[in-house]
Amino acid sequence: MPEQPSGSAIAIREVSKVFGSGSDAVTALAQVDIDIRANEFFTLLGPSGCGKTTLLRLIAGFDYPTTGEIRLYGDDIAQLPPYRRPINTVFQNYALFPHMTVAQNIGFGLEMLGRPRAEIAARIDEMLRLVRMEELKNRRTSQISGGQQQRVALARALAPQPKVLLLDEPLSALDYKLRKEMQLELKRLQHETGITFIFVTHDQEEALTMSDRIAVMSKGRVLQIGTAHDIYDKPAERFVANFIGETNLLDAEVTGVDAATATVRVKGTTLQAGLPEGFRPTGKATVVIRPEHAELEAGGADRGTLGGLGGVITNVVFFGTDTHYYIALDGGGEFMVRRQNSRGAAGFASGDRVGLRIDPGAARVLRD
Template sequence: MARVQSVPATGIPATRPTAIGEAERARPASGEAAAAHAMPLTEKTAVDCRQLVKSFAGGSVVALDGVSLTIRSNEFFTLLGPSGCGKTTLLRLIAGFEMQDSGSILVHGQKLDGLAPFRRPVNTVFQSYAVFPHMTVEQNIAFGLEMQRRPRPEIVARVKAMLALVRLEGLERRKPSELSGGQQQRVALARALATEPRVLLLDEPLSALDQKLRTGMQLELKRLQAQLGITFIFVTHDQHEALTMSDRIAVMSGGRILQIGRPEDIYERPAARFVADFIGDTNLIEARRIAPTRFRIASGAEIEVGDPGPAGDEVLLAIRPECTLLGPVEPGSLSGTVDQLVYEGRGTTYYVALAEGIRLRACEQNRDGARPRFVRGDKVGVALPANAVRVLVE
């Protein structure tokens, strides 16, 4: 029997709620299968991870299972996945807070294996802000520069520049307790950027903010990254954050990278069932191939697709609800009954029951105050545009 399914996402908590990694760094000196994600190392490569393996609990818990990944210079790159997928572990390996069991990491051609965090050309911003509560804003921002023993005039100038960059001018004498959550996160960003890292690592930095602040900080991070022109590696479980902020996304599950691509590629052309399920809402229909681009579902109806997809006879057909079109019942077409509709402000989602237990969702925009086109119990025709249907093999 064919089914349509959707899987909700879950989050992962940040695992380092202190700024010690940044302080250490400031001290003066005395993707497809994981392997397929690596690209040739060039001057445009910021981070190159090669066959990284990391396990915990004496090897019984595998956090990363042969992950290879190449991140470009000046790229906003996101590691996306549910709790326990390995994304934060990968970030911590790059930062030096954990050491891999095997594999290697290069940042701008420099091999980092065995290097302490303070010797790596990276800085980290954490979920919990990790600003020093006893210091003022300007003291927090100056901390890393002072640890590097920069000249005082340079520190003053750099702090002033960072205050302007994150738009905190006039708040330099305040303590963190006198700031909002969004302002504290800006202080953490300014402090991390003050020492001019070549790569900035961000471990779910917006998850502690309310939705309105999150949206504002998403725009702020994009502005900062574009203005500074350095590489940002961003960890999140939030698909919307990943889609709206990233140049490219790596979707992770079970310690592996399942797909790397631009946001539109990940959303519109998922390479695996997990990716289709995890990124947004998706209708999934079990089907059998009867021709290269034609499939039969459990009800006996046949569906034509534009791209035959991977080889295999037993497949899943994936189509987004916004691409699932409803209209009058026509002879020979898919048809069903509206058994539920949900008003969602800008749009309405219809749940349509087809034969053999198949249930599809279709989303339509609400325009000019118009009422929904259908009500519960209506018989409707269902059209699945061939170019919007993706073929997946489990």
């Protein structure tokens, strides 16, 4: 294991978490390794039960890892109680104290740290300004809306100036419009405070729009870590490709491999496909092509110039900015193409025969 780079705010080293014991033991996390850089907006993304919340609870200190280390700027904090860690959490249900006012909630952390009254009061006002809630200072938390509670929860967690802020699906209880608004708000807060954010979500769109880097998790394992671009354009595994965005998966035969690409045959057509780092496939493989990386061509009889793939359109779905075309491929299988709707572009209709032109470099082999 190479020494972690000095920029790591949180270094998770071979962390496992097993609940229960004996035959009832459930492995929630298995050998997880993650480095989260300082001032980074880092997202743990995965379906429910993938272990992302367990990992967050280990970082917060509500649970302790079965094995492994959690380092905060180099210090192992895995065994410290939560009140000894300079890490704060925004909870999924906000967990605001109902017997306190908005201001008392925000000041609670600083009060527990024994800061002087004047400092706490000043900081409460600063936080209220930051989340734009000045006028609700003396309200009870039961008297404010869900979006406002969300802001109070954020202000409360940011007030003690933690080194790392943990956010456990904080937007899942908000309606669509408010969620969009809060996504931008979170990005702004992260930018203004310069605090490392670790964000947990099952919403891939949320993860893609907000994160500097994303760790995709499934069944207690981290499958891939990378920027939104990396994860979307270069998924390494079938689960990642499927979970993020819409995907066409095709069975392929590997015929040749060089440094970073493989030559594969898909339904009688030869394609160049990118490879996950350090992966050398042989024999059968799965190839992923995003729906926007293929273009429709009328006719589709001349397979030579069209990359060879073709079929019949079975369904056309209009989405406003773009249209989805579902194609039954010759020789079996379905393929979806997304086209932007621009004025004057020729449309296709159900039942049309089309050929598919795959963008060069768009196809990628999956590790599976």
